[in-house]
Amino acid sequence: MCKHLIVLFLIATFSSVALAQPCTTLGQTPETAFPVCGTSTFTQNNVPICRTQDLFVPGCQDGADYANKNPFWYRFTCYQAGTLSFVITPKDLGDDYDWQLYDITGLPAGDVFTNRNIIVTGNWSGSYGTTGASSSGVNYIQCASIPSDNRPRFAQSPNLILGHTYILLISHFTDSQSGYDLNFSGGTAIITDPKLPLLDSATIPCDASEIRITLNKDMKCSSVATNGSDFSINTSAATITGASSTSCSSSFDTKSLVLSLSNPLPPGTYTIKAKAGSDANTILDNCDRQIPVGDSLTFIVTAILPIPMDSIVPVACEPDSLILVFTKEIRCNSIAADGSDFMISGPESLTITGANGINCVNGLSKKIKIALNKKIQTGGLYRVTLVVGSDGSTVVGNCGEVTPAGSFVSVMASDTVNADFTYSIILGCAENVVQYNHQGGNNIKSWIWNFDRSSTNRTEQNPVVRYTDYRIKNAFLTVSNGICKDTSSQSIFFDNLVEANFDVTPLICPDKPATFTNTTVGRIVNYNWNFGNGQSSNLKDPPTQLYMANNRSDYFARPQLIVTNDYNCKDTIIKNIKVVFSCFVAVPTAFTPNGDGLNDFLYPLGAYSATDIQFSVFDRFGNRVFTGNSNLNKWDGTYKGQPASAGAYVWMLKYVNLETNLPQFLKGTSLLIR
Numbered sequence: 001m002c003k004h005l006i007v008l009f010l011i012a013t014f015s016s017v018a019l020a021q022p023c024t025t026l027g028q029t030p031e032t033a034f035p036v037c038g039t040s041t042f043t044q045n046n047v048p049i050c051r052t053q054d055l056f057v058p059g060c061q062d063g064a065d066y067a068n069k070n071p072f073w074y075r076f077t078c079y080q081a082g083t084l085s086f087v088i089t090p091k092d093l094g095d096d097y098d099w100q101l102y103d104i105t106g107l108p109a110g111d112v113f114t115n116r117n118i119i120v121t122g123n124w125s126g127s128y129g130t131t132g133a134s135s136s137g138v139n140y141i142q143c144a145s146i147p148s149d150n151r152p153r154f155a156q157s158p159n160l161i162l163g164h165t166y167i168l169l170i171s172h173f174t175d176s177q178s179g180y181d182l183n184f185s186g187g188t189a190i191i192t193d194p195k196l197p198l199l200d201s202a203t204i205p206c207d208a209s210e211i212r213i214t215l216n217k218d219m220k221c222s223s224v225a226t227n228g229s230d231f232s233i234n235t236s237a238a239t240i241t242g243a244s245s246t247s248c249s250s251s252f253d254t255k256s257l258v259l260s261l262s263n264p265l266p267p268g269t270y271t272i273k274a275k276a277g278s279d280a281n282t283i284l285d286n287c288d289r290q291i292p293v294g295d296s297l298t299f300i301v302t303a304i305l306p307i308p309m310d311s312i313v314p315v316a317c318e319p320d321s322l323i324l325v326f327t328k329e330i331r332c333n334s335i336a337a338d339g340s341d342f343m344i345s346g347p348e349s350l351t352i353t354g355a356n357g358i359n360c361v362n363g364l365s366k367k368i369k370i371a372l373n374k375k376i377q378t379g380g381l382y383r384v385t386l387v388v389g390s391d392g393s394t395v396v397g398n399c400g401e402v403t404p405a406g407s408f409v410s411v412m413a414s415d416t417v418n419a420d421f422t423y424s425i426i427l428g429c430a431e432n433v434v435q436y437n438h439q440g441g442n443n444i445k446s447w448i449w450n451f452d453r454s455s456t457n458r459t460e461q462n463p464v465v466r467y468t469d470y471r472i473k474n475a476f477l478t479v480s481n482g483i484c485k486d487t488s489s490q491s492i493f494f495d496n497l498v499e500a501n502f503d504v505t506p507l508i509c510p511d512k513p514a515t516f517t518n519t520t521v522g523r524i525v526n527y528n529w530n531f532g533n534g535q536s537s538n539l540k541d542p543p544t545q546l547y548m549a550n551n552r553s554d555y556f557a558r559p560q561l562i563v564t565n566d567y568n569c570k571d572t573i574i575k576n577i578k579v580v581f582s583c584f585v586a587v588p589t590a591f592t593p594n595g596d597g598l599n600d601f602l603y604p605l606g607a608y609s610a611t612d613i614q615f616s617v618f619d620r621f622g623n624r625v626f627t628g629n630s631n632l633n634k635w636d637g638t639y640k641g642q643p644a645s646a647g648a649y650v651w652m653l654k655y656v657n658l659e660t661n662l663p664q665f666l667k668g669t670s671l672l673i674r
Contacts, residue, residue: 064144082188206399346382593637
């Protein structure tokens with residue numbers, strides 16, 4: 001590329017852009033690149049003048065005119081890792097050629113204009129003559145220069161990666177249209193496809209008017225004899241009259257050919273063979289290796305017969321549609337959308353409301369879905385029959401095969417199931433017995449019962465459950481016939497629940513009444529109270545009771561309630577009431593914290609009717625040695641973890657009297673004795 005100083009460059013750029021034409025010649029765009037075989041020398045006698053996108057060149061952001069100007073592109077794959085060497089020799093050694101190599105593995109070829117990360121190496125020297133990649137080349141991309149600078153024209157041979165695909169741009173900066181030779185030699189990488197060319201497969205369309213050949217690799221379009229003489233067929237019923245490939249209009253190679261026939265082939269088995277055509281060779285690959293003469297393919301032309309329906313996909317529970325399967329593909333546009341191509345019969349009266357092909361590809365599908373007016377709930381054998389639909393025909397195959405009316409397929413559907421159940425109760429005082437019952441039917445094979453969400457299930461059809469707790473119970477049932485499943489649940493209520501209970505004042509002071517609140521559950525007909533103070537009652541809600549204090553000690557009274565319900569079932573409950581000797585709040589005048597269990601602590605005594613207690617103890621220096629907020633917080637005679645000295649301590653007590661709801665304050669001294 002002849003690169004000039006910036007002023008000259010701008011003039012040259014304006015001139016070249018003004019003269020440039022769009023690149024339309026095959027090989028002048030990345031998408032139509034020449035396929036490369038490393039054993040060949042590519043000769044380009046003429047370079048059409050054209051230009052499209054500008055190019056990014058790593059390390060060369062100098063404002064020069066980098067573009068795919070008058071380009072040709074070459075595509076190849078690395079079949080053995082190693083170095084790549086090549087030489088570009090201009091027909092006119094006074095011409096300036098440049099180049100850049102890209103790794104386009106897994107990418108569209110057009111990414112060379114946008115992806116800067118795929119550039120491998122290149123050379124944009126303005127020096128005339130040969131250029132390329134060699135082991136002695138420089139290890140960088142030479143940027144734009146003027147011819148007299150005589151900058152390096154060869155880059156160091158890059159390392160190619162096995163299996164990667166590369167594309168090489170050769171750009172002719174000089175507008176002479178004079179061509180060049182491209183030769184790949186000197187490197188250690190192999191870019192020659194080792195696969196030998198062969199015929200791969202042969203297929204025919206419905207009318208058997210042509211043969212479609214697939215090759216095992218890309219082959220040269222230029223090696224295909226357009227008169228079809230590269231092939232022979234073993235029949236006199238038709239002759240091959242031409243060969244073509246649609247991909248050859250946009251590429252130098254192809255993997256598929258269409259052979260035209262003089263007339264359609266009748267049903268039979270045929271063999272097609274490769275032979276040297278009117279161009280004196282068979283089909284050639286990109287390395288000019290030809291398909292062996294005599295390489296052959298066999299194919300069968302079958303008579304066009306009606307396509308039978310094959311089956312119906314097995315159905316799940318309560319299907320509202322069916323899927324029909326055919327042995328060959330059906331034209332999706334031949335299926336009447338209203339479902340009128342089909343009728344259904346069976347144990348339950350049903351109609352078909354619609355139909356469509358499933359996953360139609362190229363307008364064809366082997367499966368048709370028919371919609372039903374309701375779910376199938378009655379088990380048995382259902383038949384779907386093909387009829388002439390509202391479109392005037394039945395369904396039609398890809399080759400025009402009409403499936404005859406009257407064809408049918410069948411499917412077995414299952415009954416739906418019902419998990420509703422009944423139960424009966426035998427009431428008793430010791431236990432209640434519940435007999436659960438399910439009617440079965442509809443081929444039900446499985447019963448799974450769960451009671452009160454237990455971690456274990458029961459599997460009988462009609463289980464018996466015994467209960468000793470008579471509160472509300474919950475039963476759950478799931479049934480199945482292997483296809484359909486249903487679940488049901490019910491709550492069970494018992495009339496004979498009896499549970500004695502009452503609330504009572506837990507602690508009472510001398511001469512203070514105890515209040516009883518009956519909280520018994522059940523249909524009770526008899527109450528029998530024994531209050532533990534010599535009194536009894538048969539009332540549901542008994543009167544308050546008095547309990548006398550013992551001689552200088554607390555004690556527990558044990559009131560009892562026995563109840564009987566209308567089934568003559570009984571229940572008993574006993575509770576404790578603490579009757580205290582005194583509820584007079586006082587603080588001892590002395591205590592002895594020696595661990596003998598007697599007078600070991602200092603705290604408010606008799607504070608049963610006090611609340612919001614605040615009790616503090618101070619030494620003779622005014623230091624607070626203890627504080628507590630209930631009569632359960634007791635001073636053990638220590639201060640900061642050490643035994644406090646013997647002597648007098650001042651205490652202060654604040655509380656609220658529960659009976660009067662008035663605040664109280666007491667103060668005094670107590671003697672700590674050791």
